[in-house]
Amino acid sequence: MKYQALCEDIIKYVGGKDNVISVTHCVTRLRFKLKDDGKANTEALKKLDGVLDIIEAGGQYQVVVGTHVEDVYAELIKLGGFEMEAPVKSDEKKSPVDRFLNMIMEIFQPCLGMLAASGMIKALLRLFVLANWMSNTDGTYIILNAIGDALFYFFPIVLGWSSAKRFKIKEVTGITLGAVLVYPSIVALTSLEPLYTLFTGTIFEQNVYITFLNIPVITPGYASTVIPIILTVYAASKVDKVLNRILPSVVKSFFVPFLTLLIVVPIALIIIGPVAVALQDILGEIVKGLIGINPGIAGLLLGTFWSVLVMFGLHWGVIPMFALNVANYGYDMINPLIFSGAMACMGAVIGVIIRTKSTQERNIAVPALISTFFGVNEPTLYGVLIPRKKLMWATFVSAGIGSAIAGFSGAKLYEFGASGPLGLPCFLSPDGVDMGFIGLVVGAIISFILALAVAMILGAKKDEEIA
Structure with missing residues (x-):
């Protein structure tokens, strides 16, 4: 009954039950075939709380409601007495990369509001410190920082919940798996040496503090990581499915979660997590090698794909190098190669804000813009760019062009300070x-203008809204 009022209004404004020939759904939309499209009140539908947009294409009247469309559809069928039809597989013809990005978007969709709010708080704190309104030792700062940083630090728990929803297992299973990854005694065992030494055979002398059944762990x-928990919950969904199929009904309620945790957690800690993080350490070595060959080429590649690395949580293999280089040499040549990324993202978001007619989309895009300005880019990435893949790739390429200019010009980072545009004096x-x-500066401006121009040309529609 959660969506009863919404569904009643949708039926009313599409012209009533008698105007509906059939209705099905895809990933985010209710797809109506109406007897008379003229009877539908499009403007009234767009104003409903819970309706993101209306699309009329392909002989269908499509009501965009978001990734909870299955629940809305079930309620709609019940209230309208319509015949249930098979959902439209809108991603069947999409590439594996597009399907993976869609999966990431669906996992992050429930978190976007809180992600934007947390990013805003972190951004404001950076401004307060820069303006000398408070220091990072003040009690007010410590409490506000906890509010803003909690979601990011405990991301594995939050993504465990949303991944469980996506992979259709009990949410508490995903939450528990995420909690294991950031459990205090596990965090306390965090290895200090680069994990890429795993492939040289020396890892077991430097990084192993515990074993599980005599297997090195x-x-x-895993704080703030993304990919390890998503892969872990995916593995849990497969184990859960097998256990539900083979175990007697009388013992499922206990033994399915019991065995799922016992099987999946060791796999996550022994294989999934370390391999995912080892990849980020290998990436750090690759970046160092590219800069050694040519900073401009390195800027083009790193600037273009930096946000992709952030998306997969692999950027943590590169970030520590900023501090090491400044400490050892007095400057760093890697950080300037990602500076244009924030400017490109800001250009793209501004374009979306200008072009969109949806208040809900602006409510996501405006906080994302502010967060990116202060160096917190996740709300922009997950809330604005991934749902618009053409704009996303255009933004990444725009960032790469600006980064190449910075690399060829020999840009360097000399001091640590604010991230994003406020960090320019550094x-x-x-x-x-x-x-x-x-x-x-020239590269950053060019990246901003290119991304803004593409956003203005492409418009603000998400991929699923383009028929």
Whole structure:
């Protein structure tokens, strides 16, 4: 009965039960075939709380409601007395990459509001510290930082819940699996050495603090990570399915979760998590090699694919190098190669804000823009770009072009400070403005303009809204 009022209004504004020939659904939309499209009140439907947009295409009247469409559809069928039809498999012709990105989007969809709110709080805190309104030792700062950072730190728990919904197992299973990854005693065992040494054979001398049934357990640390928990819950969904099929009904309620945890958690800690994090450490070595060959080419590649690395949580293999390089050499040449990414994302989001007619989309895009300005890019990535893949790839390429300019000009990071555009002074040489700084600024401006132009051309519609 959760969506009863919404469904009653939808039936009313599509022209009533008698105007409906049939109705089915895809990933995010209710798809009506109406006797007379003229009887549908499109403007009234768009104003409903719970309706994201109306699409008329392909002989269908489509009501976009979001990823909870199955629940809305079930309620709609019950209230309208319509015949249930098989859902439309809208992603059958999509590439594996597109299907994977759709899966990521569906997993993050329930988190977008809180993700944007947390990003805003973190962004405001950075502004307060920069303005000397508070320090990071103040009690107010500590409490506000906990509010803003909790979601990001405990991401495995939150994504465990949403991944469980996506893979259709009990949400408490996903929550528990995520909690294991950030359990205090597991966090305390976090290995300090790079995991890429796993492939050299030296990992077992440096990083193993515990074993499970005499099998070494490498604990790289999973706070704020994305891919390990998603893969873990996916594995749990397969185990859960097998157990539900083979176990007698009388013992399922206990033994399915019992055996799922006992099977999947060791696999996650021994195989899934360490391999995923080892990939990020290998990536760090690749980035160092690329810069050694040519900073401009490295900028093109790293600038283009940096947000992809963030999406998969692999960027943590590169970030520690910023601090090490500044400490050892007095400057870092990697960080300037990702500076244009924030500017490109800001351009894309501004374009979406200008072009969209949806208040709900603006409610996601505006906080995402502010967060990106202060260096917190996840709300933009998951809430704005991934649902619009053409714009997403155009934004990434725009960032790569700006990063290549920064790389060829020899841009360097000299001091740590704010992330995003506010961190621009950190790239100033002790000797003043040089060609590296000019190249960084020019590249960032070009990235911003390119992404904004593409967003204005493509418009604000999400992929599932384009018939």
